[in-house]
Amino acid sequence: MNANRQAMPIAQSANGAVRDHLAPVFAQYPLDIVHAEGVWLITRDGRRILDLYGGHAVAALGYGHPGWTRALTAQAESCNFQSNAVPMEVRTRAAARLVRFAGPGFDTVFFVNSGAEANENALKMAFAMTKRTHVAAVEHGFHGRTAAAGALTWGAMQKWYGFPRAPFDVSFIPRRDSPAIAQHVTEKTVAVIVEPVQGVGGAFDMGAEFLEALRRRCTDVGAQLIFDEVQCGVGRTGYPFAADMYGVTPDMITTAKALGNGFPCAALLMSPQVAAAVKLDALGTTFGGGPMACAAIEAVIEAIESEGLLDRVQRVAAYIRETCIVGPVIGHQGAGFLTGLRTARPAKEVHAALLNRNILAGTSSDPNVLRLLPPYVLEKQHVDLLRDALGGIKP
Numbered sequence: 001m002n003a004n005r006q007a008m009p010i011a012q013s014a015n016g017a018v019r020d021h022l023a024p025v026f027a028q029y030p031l032d033i034v035h036a037e038g039v040w041l042i043t044r045d046g047r048r049i050l051d052l053y054g055g056h057a058v059a060a061l062g063y064g065h066p067g068w069t070r071a072l073t074a075q076a077e078s079c080n081f082q083s084n085a086v087p088m089e090v091r092t093r094a095a096a097r098l099v100r101f102a103g104p105g106f107d108t109v110f111f112v113n114s115g116a117e118a119n120e121n122a123l124k125m126a127f128a129m130t131k132r133t134h135v136a137a138v139e140h141g142f143h144g145r146t147a148a149a150g151a152l153t154w155g156a157m158q159k160w161y162g163f164p165r166a167p168f169d170v171s172f173i174p175r176r177d178s179p180a181i182a183q184h185v186t187e188k189t190v191a192v193i194v195e196p197v198q199g200v201g202g203a204f205d206m207g208a209e210f211l212e213a214l215r216r217r218c219t220d221v222g223a224q225l226i227f228d229e230v231q232c233g234v235g236r237t238g239y240p241f242a243a244d245m246y247g248v249t250p251d252m253i254t255t256a257k258a259l260g261n262g263f264p265c266a267a268l269l270m271s272p273q274v275a276a277a278v279k280l281d282a283l284g285t286t287f288g289g290g291p292m293a294c295a296a297i298e299a300v301i302e303a304i305e306s307e308g309l310l311d312r313v314q315r316v317a318a319y320i321r322e323t324c325i326v327g328p329v330i331g332h333q334g335a336g337f338l339t340g341l342r343t344a345r346p347a348k349e350v351h352a353a354l355l356n357r358n359i360l361a362g363t364s365s366d367p368n369v370l371r372l373l374p375p376y377v378l379e380k381q382h383v384d385l386l387r388d389a390l391g392g393i394k395p
């Protein structure tokens with residue numbers, strides 16, 4: 001190690017506590033997690049916290065899932081990495097498994113690393129198919145922090161976008177406003193991107209009628225329909241994808257988060273028509289589709305299918321809706337394990353009160369929605385703990 005580097009003092013804050021070197025961009029929960037198992041997080045001081053947030057919707061199988069752990073260990077022992085230039089059976093198998101899981105309408109996968117990257121590539125494909133310059137998104141949607149995805153994220157320009165201008169013309173359709181679609185989606189529109197169930201926007205489901213109207217309009221004007229299922233996909237709604245739940249087939253689906261259960265990975269699913277426009281060297285990635293990521297993807301889909309987790313998500317989510325409208329909670333929205341509990345008090349206060357009672361939930365950009373994104377292995381007995389905790393919080 002370089003001598004200068006060794007001599008560098010560890011930064012200390014005014015009160016003498018050791019400060020770390022991470023960019024200070026995330027507000028920190030008052031938690032120090034040292035272990036996790038199933039749906040439980042265990043802190044350094046021995047608290048057991050019920051995790052209803054799953055690390056922003058990522059920990060779909062919960063913690064320490066044996067099949068997922070075995071698959072990653074076996075892949076690490078056999079071959080931890082080769083690039084996309086080298087054919088690998090595990091990559092071919094993961095793509096086939098994901099296409100089969102997604103159902104009719106998609107036959108091609110491009111693996112990448114993050115949700116934003118999947119969206120950038122979906123947009124790139126849409127632009128490759130036409131000479132147009134306009135993209136429509138939906139109010140309150142979130143699509144990531146890169147140049148194109150951020151330009152389509154509601155409120156980003158005012159808050160954190162950071163680039164001098166958007167790379168294309170953008171307009172936002174009000175949520176569930178079918179009559180407004182025609183004015184936003186025209187012969188100039190390359191693509192429409194929509195989360196069928198918004199995550200950051202407050203577990204807000206778009207409803208079949210709005211999504212069907214988007215599908216019709218995109219077909220009429222020749223625009224690509226992109227479902228951003230980075231948060232609501234891979235079983236979270238109790239269906240493989242929210243597209244299946246609504247019975248609406250987009251031209252592309254982007255997905256990430258639950259797909260790897262914590263191993264970073266994402267995917268762009270394409271219809272045969274979109275896939276026909278893919279050209280050699282048009283897209284690229286170093287890590288996307290790496291063998292470890294592909295082993296994780298296979299293990300996640302295998303667990304969802306073999307353990308009946310889609311049924312479990314539907315059943316336990318229904319139980320949440322039936323039993324948890326208590327204390328400060330006055331209603332529910334969203335779908336499956338992307339459920340929003342509408343609160344009479346600010347959701348932040350309910351979040352803090354739950355954490356004091358050893359339950360970790362999430363908030364959203366809607367100040368009165370508590371967002372639940374639990375692992376799919378959650379059981380009714382865990383929901384009873386949530387109900388009892390909510391019942392003890394002032395309405």
Ligand code: PLP
Binds near residue numbers: 056116143
């Ligand atoms: N799209 C949606 C719907 C998301 O919720 C997110 C992240 O929260 C993203 C895209 C961006 O994903 P990533 O953070 O992996 O780039």
